Amino acid sequence: MKYTIEHEIPGRIRVRLYGRVPEADVDALESLMTACPCVSSVNVYPRIGSLSVTFAGGDNARAAVLSAMDAVDAKSIEKAKLACPTALSVRTHSLLMDIALLVGSHFARKWFLPAPLRAIHTIWHYRLFLKAAVNSLLHARLDVPVLDAAAIGISFVMGDFVTASSTMFLLDLGETLEDYTRARSENQLIYSLLGAPENAQLVCGDEEMTVPTANLKAGDLIAVRTGMPVSVDGVVERGVAMVNQSTLTGEPLAVERTVGDDVFAGTACEDGEIFVRVKAATGETKLRSIVSLVELSQSMKADVQTKRERLADRIVPWNFLLAGVVALTTRSLVKTSAALMVDYSCALKLTGSISVLSAMSQAAKAGFTVKGSKHFEAFAQADTIVFDKTGTLTEAQPQVKCVIALDGWNRTQVLRFAACLEEHFPHPVARAVVRAAAEKNLKHRERHAAVEYIVAHGIASSIDGKRAVIGSRHFVVEDEKVVVTDEDQRKIDAEASDLSTLYLAVDGVLVGVIGIDDPLKAGVSEAIGSLRDLGFDRIIMLTGDNEKTAARIAQAAGITEFRADLLPEDKHGFVEQLKAEGCKVVMVGDGVNDSPALSAATVGVAMGQGTAIAKEVADITLSEGDLHSLVQMRMLSRGLMGRMDTSFAQTIAFNSALLALGIGGIITPQVSSLLHNASTIALSMHSSRAYNL
Incomplete structure (x- = not known):
């Protein structure tokens, strides 16, 4: 790595790099420098191409730091990235630099550029808004970019380049803050999920041992059998199995994998046995499967969230209709612009998605993973909960x-x-x-x-x-x-x-x-009582065990309704029967035999120590298998639905007030834009706060 020492005091060196540091390389560079034993802290300033290192020791430590800097090259950066999942992190200093650049450049033009040059720059900047609007219209969409372009366009028609410039500045600033808020919420979720433990069966000669997936390295051989997860990317060395890849491909049917075939982390073995040679870094594959889960969650939205986002899009044409009415009745371009400056779409979409991401992040920290907001909604509305016995109500170690x-x-x-x-x-x-x-x-x-x-x-x-x-x-x-x-x-x-x-x-x-x-888990009866208090009208236990054993466990758990001597198809049929009766059913299980019932239920919940197939078909996974997580899940689900209702009402009320004030001429379009964007950010930040459980 090429650099020049810019400033140095004992224990600290600041160097100037030859060029900016790509945002994607920042964490890798920090990781490489932190690996030096004497280094205590590293700060990378990507925009100005600067690096500061704090270290402990004398000349030898200084020499080690400089040697570490010399060793950094493109190859080492790429290698470090694979083991550095924090490359997704959103940095506050990056946000501040973006804001400083926006604000500084805006006021520098305003104070130092001659009026003709400012006007030329304003017209040139408008091309970005106009391009977005044209793209929407070409796709038959009448949405927020069209509103923004129309509002700014009115300022040009009025010959008010200052207003047009200020409006675009406020819109750019609002978008920067919204992007940061959304990304921060997504990354909080990703980091919560990264902490979830996973194990694999490592094959060493004629022996097998259970090891943390994070300890695997390229070249290791692992065994994957029926009901087990494929925890890494690798190549099948021997054996044959049916592997469910729905988390990656969306295809619900398992595919055959045999010698020479690739298998991927995040999938699961439905049937058979394969031995897989690890070929990729476990940090990278786990991160990819988690990011896939986060992306999948965006397509599995709650009905209430989907309906409100559609409502937000449908309101936009009414903004144009309102602006037309204002133009005809007031003959005021300023008031017409005010009618176009405020929309409901951004706030409704952003607050809803951030509320969900915050709930998913908190759920992960509490010990359960949820695949989308629709499952929060379904869990909040459920009135019947059905439990498998073995490994669910009873100890995971009979x-x-x-x-x-x-x-x-x-x-x-x-x-x-x-x-x-x-x-x-x-x-x-x-x-x-x-x-x-x-x-x-x-x-x-x-x-x-x-x-x-x-x-x-x-x-x-x-x-x-x-x-x-x-x-x-x-x-x-x-x-x-x-x-x-x-x-x-x-x-x-x-x-x-x-x-x-x-x-x-x-x-x-x-x-x-x-x-x-198979003794009852500690705290099960208390959890069952809490679930009953939280509105579950029917609590049922299903088991393949005999009637006598089932009755003993049900009584100890405080469950009055149970079915014994059941096969998987019987459990599945029972869940279908409950749904046919109008029940909204939560099914909780842990084994391959529970998969049909988990799939059939309104919400399927898999215990964390259960099989990969159970987790695959389930909508929610309890990482620790603690039934009190279900109590927290119920409270969290209800909290999410309540928060979405509140943010919806606040968004409608505040933006309607802004429209009325703007059309009435009480506030200018610029003030409307400022308050509109500020309220969107404020409501979004409010939606990202922790839920009370």
């Missing part, structure tokens, strides 16, 4: 309480083989079996063939040529036709009557049953 060995097998054999099958899948019950085997130090070397996950039923594979299945009683006994003798049933009833059970059968013979204790 425990194996008993192992029943049958048909000559012993308990160790049953648990070892069950863990060997279950280790491939992310369901809480599967994790409980694997954990129980690990606690007993049971090694489970794979002897079986490829496993097949059968949604909501269990797992099928083969061992020594014999079919092996593990899963629910419905799957093993009814679907697989495995016989449970009276003696076996007595053993099961004696040891596991009030537990969730997994049945293990080999070659059509029941060889073992594992009893799972």
Whole structure:
């Protein structure tokens, strides 16, 4: 990097760079300089091409700082950008520089340029407003750019170049502040989402370990199986799977991915198993998927937001009609200009979108991710909430309480083989079996063939040529036709009557049953009570477990309505039935088996420790799985709807008052423009404040 030392005192150097620093490079440059051990702070001034570095130490530290500056080049900047998600940040000093440039240049022309040159500059500047207006008219739109161009044009007709110049200055200033306010709200949301933890299955030789996604680097190999997320960009090295890419492509159907195919962060494995070689920086891929989510949220607006934005656009032609009436009745171009200077569109659109972005940001900080304002609206209006049991109401880490060995097998054999099958899948019950085997130090070397996950039923594979299945009683006994003798049933009833059970059968013979204790999460009954107080008329629990277990959990949770022994299609059908009855349904679940019901509900909520597919189809994800987040979500949703109603009323009232004052000749068009833009910024800033929960 080429530079000249401009100023230096002990512990601080300020250098002049050869040219301006592109805004996109600022964070990368700061990151490279901060990486120097002796550097305590770095300030980059992009517009004037200047860099100041504060460091601790003597001559050696100074030499290290200068060496770090010398090492900066285009290649290192580009590399630093990949690991520097803050490149999206909006800087206050950049805003101040933009404002200073606008204000300074405006008054410099006003004070120092001769009148003829000022007039020429004003006409030249007007071309930008005229171009925007013509573009709108060519696309058959009568919108705000047309209003602005018409209002400024009236000043030209009157020969008032000073007014035209002042009007354009105020419009430019207002647009700068609006852009900054919107960008700041979007970036607050992005940074909130960047903090959400993610894990991946790293393959090291013959072993696998769960590691934070942020720790992965290019060249690592990760395993992705049914229900798991694809947390990085990479290439499939072996295996085949159906991958849901709807967050990136919008296509709801999963696509097959096999050896040599690319897969991308933010997608999820619906079925199968693939091993993926990481090929991109995890910071970059996570940021891209989050930005995609933010962009997607803009297309998933609440009905009330969409209706008001359409109303804002429809009001613009009435502005022109009002201006025409004013022109005919008053014969005053000044009053006509005043009628064109104030519109409702900017404030209505900006305050609505910023209210939503603020709510999404606060939601992310509170532990839940929302895919669009329409889901806030639906959650605020919902009257029925339906819960899956396992992993939702009950602990995310259930425990194996008993192992029943049958048909000559012993308990160790049953648990070892069950863990060997279950280790491939992310369901809480599967994790409980694997954990129980690990606690007993049971090694489970794979002897079986490829496993097949059968949604909501269990797992099928083969061992020594014999079919092996593990899963629910419905799957093993009814679907697989495995016989449970009276003696076996007595053993099961004696040891596991009030537990969730997994049945293990080999070659059509029941060889073992594992009893799972799935205790209620702490605070569930309090959360259920709060949700009832917040207007949920019906609170229902759905589960594939037996009636006795379901009744015990429902009673402990304070839920009076539940359904047991359900398959995924039963849960889906029940949700559809509720909707047919006129209920507005929130469905909360965490597993692959909950996906159909989550998709069918008015609002689907996935628990954060659940499968990637559940999160994929859900509208809201609770990152920590804490049900109190649902209480906060209800309050936040209602707060958002209330704020949007308030800002709508304030916008209509204030701008209508400005129109009346301008048309009445009480205030000038310039004052109307100033107050209009100032009110838009003020209302937008007010809409960005935190919600009270």
